[in-house]
Amino acid sequence: MLERGLTRSEVLVLLRRILQNDFTYGSGRILGSMCTNPPELAKTVYRACIEKNLGDPDLFLGVAELEEEVVEMMGALLSNPNASGQIVSGGTEANIVALWAARNLAKKERPEVIIPLSAHFSFDKAADLLGLRLIKVRLNKQFQVDVKAVEEAITDQTIAIVGSAGTTELGAVDSIAQLSEIALQHSLYLHVDAAFGGFIIPFLKDLDYDAPDFDFKLSGVSSITMDPHKMGLAPIPAGGILFRDNVIPRAIATRVPYLLEGRFLQACIVGTRSGASVAATWSILKHLGRNGFRKIVGKCMRLTQNLVEGVQGLRHMRVVAQPTMNIVGLTSKNFKAKSFAAKLRKRGWAVTPFTNHVRIVLMPHLRPIDIAEFLEDLRETL
Numbered sequence: 001m002l003e004r005g006l007t008r009s010e011v012l013v014l015l016r017r018i019l020q021n022d023f024t025y026g027s028g029r030i031l032g033s034m035c036t037n038p039p040e041l042a043k044t045v046y047r048a049c050i051e052k053n054l055g056d057p058d059l060f061l062g063v064a065e066l067e068e069e070v071v072e073m074m075g076a077l078l079s080n081p082n083a084s085g086q087i088v089s090g091g092t093e094a095n096i097v098a099l100w101a102a103r104n105l106a107k108k109e110r111p112e113v114i115i116p117l118s119a120h121f122s123f124d125k126a127a128d129l130l131g132l133r134l135i136k137v138r139l140n141k142q143f144q145v146d147v148k149a150v151e152e153a154i155t156d157q158t159i160a161i162v163g164s165a166g167t168t169e170l171g172a173v174d175s176i177a178q179l180s181e182i183a184l185q186h187s188l189y190l191h192v193d194a195a196f197g198g199f200i201i202p203f204l205k206d207l208d209y210d211a212p213d214f215d216f217k218l219s220g221v222s223s224i225t226m227d228p229h230k231m232g233l234a235p236i237p238a239g240g241i242l243f244r245d246n247v248i249p250r251a252i253a254t255r256v257p258y259l260l261e262g263r264f265l266q267a268c269i270v271g272t273r274s275g276a277s278v279a280a281t282w283s284i285l286k287h288l289g290r291n292g293f294r295k296i297v298g299k300c301m302r303l304t305q306n307l308v309e310g311v312q313g314l315r316h317m318r319v320v321a322q323p324t325m326n327i328v329g330l331t332s333k334n335f336k337a338k339s340f341a342a343k344l345r346k347r348g349w350a351v352t353p354f355t356n357h358v359r360i361v362l363m364p365h366l367r368p369i370d371i372a373e374f375l376e377d378l379r380e381t382l
Contacts, residue, residue: 034361038233042281046280048276049279074285093269099113110157113135114135115161116145120167144175163179166194168196190221191223198226203296207294227240228281316334317330318332328359328360341358
């Protein structure tokens with residue numbers, strides 16, 4: 001730290017110089033991120049609520065009320081307006097909180113959780129933090145969890161099953177309906193990681209796409225991760241954890257003795273939480289409504305189809321799987337994913353390499369011209 005601080009203008013000049021190294025969503029060159037540029041309304045609301053702390057609802061009663069309404073709106077989107085939950089820092093915290101609740105409810109000596117090989121890495125963090133043993137089971141040819149393998153993996157120490165509704169690598173949706181039946185048959189907790197898909201799949205159904213059931217409509221589902229800061233268009237950080245009822249989170253609730261005369265309970269990891277994120281999420285959901293989100297998802301799916309059709313015209317490249325949502329995996333026998341992604345980066349494109357493919361996420365900040373330019377660079381790079 002400097003002994004004597006810089007002037008305001010000096011700080012801003014220095015900051016601009018450093019931030020020039022960042023990619024920007026507005027450039028249309030970010031193709032690998034599951035986040036996007038929030039609407040101006042959300043930015044305005046976020047700035048107006050920057051000091052609000054949801055960790056102290058006795059001071060910020062208004063923003064606490066907004067969170068309740070946000071949870072209700074998100075729950076309604078997931079077929080359960082009576083869901084309980086909170087806005088947290090992101091999908092990682094939401095997934096950890098879900099398994100925390102499952103562990104405390106089950107009370108097993110050597111708790112095991114069955115997850116797909118395609119599950120997000122946050123479950124490895126959860127297992128380490130919570131003392132859980134992860135049982136990772138194979139996928140089928142559609143890159144979904146093999147339901148038979150899940151059933152075979154159940155033991156007397158199994159406390160939970162995890163399914164994905166929009167995997168990180170390819171956007172695949174596991175057969176949550178079948179997992180729900182298994183969970184009910186074996187009295188197990190079923191958590192659905194819909195961090196990305198939660199704000200897409202409900203609107204795909206509205207747009208007549210073939211979208212599977214994945215939410216609280218299925219009676220075996222106990223909790224769902226659903227991130228507003230992904231396809232919900234909210235500013236970072238804004239994750240979401242929703243429980244079927246208000247009984248489940250009591251298993252992890254911690255009393256805060258110095259707030260609300262000891263009546264305040266927290267059922268998340270962090271104490272101080274951003275009220276600005278909640279207020280911004282509330283403003284987006286209120287402003288866009290189902291019709292606004294339907295249009296945004298429709299646009300993203302059209303861009304997805306544009307990309308898929310363009311890739312079909314390229315030699316030596318193919319789409320890994322027909323996309324369920326706005327995520328496309330590209331692969332070729334002629335390149336290794338990491339080196340190919342590096343070549344695209346040199347051309348100014350930010351894509352995400354996985355073991356055998358490059359992931360493209362068609363987010364709302366992209367335009368048809370961005371996809372056309374990307375396809376041309378793809379052709380030249382190949």
